[in-house]
Amino acid sequence: MSVIVDFSLFPLDKGESLSPYVARSLRIIQESGLPYDFRAMGTSLEGEWDEVMEVVRRCLEAMRADCNRVVLHLKADCRKGPGGRLQRKIDSVREKL
Amino acid sequence: MSVIVDFSLFPLDKGESLSPYVARSLRIIQESGLPYDFRAMGTSLEGEWDEVMEVVRRCLEAMRADCNRVVLHLKADCRKGPGGRLQRKIDSVREKL
């Protein structure tokens, strides 16, 4: 079963400029080898639930290492059938226009 | 490190009346023994990250068993220090009023 997880993760105790902390997560995501889409408001990852959530857990651990308070927001879309949905979902809507 | 996870989980292919599916999750949450707060728009669970996310995973598995498409929304608040925050966060705001 294909899962797409879209998440954003940031500290509350490091002020308003968060890009160094987000970069830490992006590095972990890139090293995971999973298909991903990094955007302004979050990153979408596709894979099996356990492998995707292992990446999220690693990002969280890397942030908790030196942050006192961390907030995570995540949404997941789990659907029976083949993967490759990160792009196919977009194409499927555009064809309807 | 104390984690509060608030989540909602529902199928997209079972029509608009979802309480039987939500009840399935609530049973799993109750059996977990973790402190929780079940409300109209989601359930908050408190514990260690791994134990809380194991409950979420079990709820997801129970729903995927007979649903073709399942959506999850989750937010987490991770903070250094003691647990018991499900109630203490509420009290702390009310004292400021």
Next chain:
Amino acid sequence: MSVIVDFSLFPLDKGESLSPYVARSLRIIQESGLPYDFRAMGTSLEGEWDEVMEVVRRCLEAMRADCNRVVLHLKADCRKGPGGRLQRKIDSVREKL
């Protein structure tokens, strides 16, 4: 059409102790007169879309007044039929147990 909106709103540039800022929103919510449920991870409000979102807008304005960066998370459940769903949704799931 009944709408329940559950939201959380906090500044990123004020450190990790946020209860004074959350209290500011809670005061605005209480003054709105709409049915609400204030919890550890967010507040649920019920009403018409325009009146509920006017409360959210006022909370946001009150926070932007002295915060440089503010994050909002919101989910809404809109359903045809009568209101009173803040409690009825909970009862409806509990009856299934």
Next chain:
Amino acid sequence: MSVIVDFSLFPLDKGESLSPYVARSLRIIQESGLPYDFRAMGTSLEGEWDEVMEVVRRCLEAMRADCNRVVLHLKADCRKGPGGRLQRKIDSVREKL
């Protein structure tokens, strides 16, 4: 004050294939003339709070017209300073890698 709103909106009573409903929202978003980024898990819109939320409201109205139950998920990032953040936030993180 620049606001980026990322949102997803879908009916619960129309089965698991949602692209015709999402296309309806995308058309409204495109007609708004606001900068946007349409992706697999949601669409990000940038502008003033009132103009962005007017687009969200129009998408919701178009979906409620023939759907009995509609779910919305939204997150907003409001920051003092100039706009153009849909792309600049991404660049700012990539520079840190």
